[in-house]
Amino acid sequence: MTRASVEVQVARGDDGTVRVAGPGVGPDFTRAVLDVAGAVLTWPVLEDPVPPSAEIHDVARAQQWLWAVYGERVAAAVQACATGEFSDVRVPADMTPLAVGAARLGFGHWAARWWPASYLDGIPALQPDVLGLELAALTHECQQLFDDEGDQPDDCVGELIGDHQAALDPLLQWWHATPPSTDTARRLGRVLRAVDDAADSTGSDGEALRRLRWSLAQRRPDGTPVAVDPVALFVRHDDYALAAGEPLVAGGRVIARGAGTNDWRRYPPGFVDAAETAVSWTARALGARRQIEVEVVAHIAAPTTSGPLLVAEVGVDGVRASRVPLARRDDVWSGRGDLDLSAGETRPRIEIGVLLPGFDPGPGPEGGADRDAIRALVRRRLATAAQPIASNTAAYEGSSGPFLAEIAAATTDEDY
Structure with a gap:
């Protein structure tokens, strides 16, 4: 059964792409995304179910599902924009059964990528x-x-x-x-x-x-x-398996310690506990040397390979100058490296982020x-x-x- 209509904007871009614009979306991890014939569909997971936004690069291929997702009015508007009849128009979109199924499928792919499993936060992993x-x-x-x-x-x-x-x-x-x-x-x-x-x-x-x-x-x-x-x-995964990773050794004088940033965008799913407090660090003075020790709580499914996979990106006083390789030890990724501090500096401003080289898209805005x-x-x-639910099967x-x-x-x- 077709549900209530929601108005969407249909517009043709300079590159010929036709966009169906629904509600605005935020960072990567707040969006459900689905690759379909001739287009990419996007939903904001933090809002109530709505017709998706679409970026349509092949209108002919997309016509096989456009009418079934948005209704005939949007399908006609997309065709009109593609042929140059309109460049920008607002039309009602229907919440059709296929739109509901597509939104559920998109959310399932989102959960496979972004579900924030965490022992620290008490959020169990999905099987x-x-x-x-x-x-x-x-x-x-x-x-x-x-x-x-x-x-x-x-x-x-x-x-x-x-x-x-x-x-x-x-x-x-x-x-x-x-x-x-x-x-x-x-x-x-x-x-x-x-x-x-x-x-x-x-x-x-x-x-x-x-x-x-x-x-x-x-x-x-x-x-x-x-x-x-x-x-x-x-x-x-009931227990963490032991993996290579030398335990950090206490010693020297503690200069500073704190928590780092756990940006989910910078590593694949299943590597790091999703808690905001999963990344911690300690800076020490060892004679004339200055050293940083980093510990990151591992995800329950984190890989147990012998070589370092993740790295900690270390910034001192606003300058990102070095990376510290991390190796998994029990339920923690850990590593240490030298800090480049000014002579006599005792209270540096240190920022730590964890990432997987080659996967990392780079630091994003604070999220x-x-x-x-x-x-x-x-x-x-x-x-x-x-x-x-006892009776509301539709819900x-x-x-x-x-x-x-x-x-x-x-x-x-x-x-x-």
């Missing part, structure tokens, strides 16, 4: 295989957004199923153990059937998929389901308030996921309803 399979199901349900051109990295149903098949058997157990009348059971059934359909359409195969197909063809067991803990069904808003958002979502299935990975995370008994 990647569970999220990956639901993304595969959603991608299959939103196939009208994609075509066969091969330039849409988010149209990856077969790859998602192949990478995350390990969650199929646990999801089936969870489904069979959940009372059929609950919304969780309905969501599980819908996701599992969509994965089966997607696997069939992409030619995906394997023992887990064959067991899924067989199970879906059977009648669900009668009687009262056996209680099951969804968290216990999935493989989780502490936006990161706090994201933490508040995911806490609200986890609180909702922890309380199964549960909507773009803001909880993902199965959020429901599992909300029931975790790990020490966060």
Whole structure:
């Protein structure tokens, strides 16, 4: 059913790109992004569900989904702008069923990239295989957004199923153990059937998929389901593995200590605990030498390779002069290096940021308030996921309803 209309601006840029402008968006980690046929769609995750913004570089390809996402008035306006009939026009956009599904898919990709898992903040991680399979199901349900051109990295149903098949058997157990009348059971059934359909359409195969197909063809067991803990069904990182990294050695005179900046944009997901206080440092005087020691709380899934991966960028009195390699030791990335201080300086202004060379886009504007808003958002979502909805299935299935990975995370008994 089509929902209430929202006015959007359709405009043609100097480079021929047609833009559909919805609400303004902030830093990278506050935006959900989806690559579709001929365009990129964007949603602000901190606002209520709205029609997406779109940057359309191939209007002919985009026409296959434009009308189904925005309604016929926007599709016609985009075509008119592309042909030069208009350069800028405002028209009503409809919140269509495909728009709702696309927003949910975009948010799922956002969660895979930006979910702020943190022991320090008490925010559990999402189980990647569970999220990956639901993304595969959603991608299959939103196939009208994609075509066969091969330039849409988010149209990856077969790859998602192949990478995350390990969650199929646990999801089936969870489904069979959940009372059929609950919304969780309905969501599980819908996701599992969509994965089966997607696997069939992409030619995906394997023992887990064959067991899924067989199970879906059977009648669900009668009687009262056996209680099951969804968290216990999935493989989780329960302990930090030891990795190379020399423990920092205390000594010398402490000049200063403090907390650094934890900018999520500067390293991939799964490297660093998302808390604002995850980065700390100590500056010491060792005779005539000045040394900086950096410790960064590792994400639960942080890699355990033997060489340094992350580095700490060290700035002294406004000048970014050096980088300190970090290596993982237990649950901490750590490292130390020499500081270049003026003779006799005892209270330098030191700034520390953590990054992955080659991935880092560079320091952005201070985003502490936006990161706090994201933490508040995911806490609200986890609180909702922890309380199964009894009757409002439409709300549960909507773009803001909880993902199965959020429901599992909300029931975790790990020490966060």
